[in-house]
Amino acid sequence: MPRTSETDARIIVRNVDKRFVLRHTHSLKETFISLIRRKSLVTTFEALHDIDFEIGEGESVALLGFNGSGKSTLLKLMSGVLRPDRGQILTRGRIAGLIEVGAGFHPDLSGRENVYLNAAILGMSRKEVDERFDDIVAFSEIGDFIDTEVKHYSSGMFVRLAFAVAIHTTLDIMLVDEVLSVGDEPFQKKCIAKLRELQSQGKTMVVVSHDLDTVSRLCERGILINKGRVVFDGGSADAVAAMRAG
Missing domain, CATH: 1.10.8 (Helicase, Ruva Protein; domain 3)
Incomplete structure (x- = not known):
């Protein structure tokens, strides 16, 4: 993944698109029938469209959205697991991620x-x-x-x-995807305490979680994604309210 030292930002996301090709056949027989009926064998799903924002050093940001909104895909792009089809993502510093357990x-x-x-x-x-x-x-x-x-x-x-x-x-950057919802309550509390410790050290954090109350307390900023587009970027409590208003 490209790195940047031109700004104080830890993460820069510039006009990012990400598409996936969905295949609709699983066997030669299904493929043959689809060809005879002139049905498309694949379709393109646009997971993210024109995503653009920066995350500064020491910021804690929640990526919010309902299932299928694109937030986990965006987190994988930030980590370098996936590459954007358009635009670019720049990061500065060492990244540690809990993207896929x-x-x-x-x-x-x-x-x-x-x-x-x-x-x-x-x-x-x-x-x-x-x-x-x-x-x-x-x-x-x-x-x-x-x-x-x-x-x-x-x-x-x-x-x-x-x-x-x-x-x-x-x-320098911690990426967390839904791990806070796994495990018993004492361990979850210990994880959150450790993340707060990292915050106090000036680490940058991006969190994806369905536990809206937790992320609103843990993160000061929320980016709400709906159908692959950013629809809100502001205070985490306001982002949670916008999501709940739906």
Whole structure:
């Protein structure tokens, strides 16, 4: 992903479009029938259209919208997992993201091995991981399961370990997609407390969550997306109100 040092912004999104091709056949038979009936085999879905904004250093921003609005797609574009079809996204600094739970985790490796693997993907050296390993395990509350293959983990254990690795990296930008809704209430509170700690350190944060009350308290700014377009960009409480007014 391109980087920029020309402004104080950590993230710059400029006139971004993203489209996906949807295929409507799953077999040679269906393809043949569609061709005979002259039906289209594919359609194009425009997930995002002309998205344009900047996020400054130290800002905490909630991306809001109903299912299918495009917010998770936008988060993946910011992380570099996806590329825009038009426009550009510029970021400045090291990004740590919880976009898809367990991305970068190998099911046949133990929790310990996956900590080192995932931390390396996030840009940490082995020495850095060695120094923070005990803190990562303690935060995740995995305990004795750290040397068990992660394919035997529950979804909650998986998320806790992935979150613990991400927040213990040296980061400038944190991207979080729905992870705050996973796990029990005490762990959710611990996650939010850790995110507030990162805020106090001047880290930039972008959060996607259906928990509107939590994100309105956690983030000072909200960007509301509807059908792939930004329809509101302002205070998080106002953005939540706009979404609820619908």
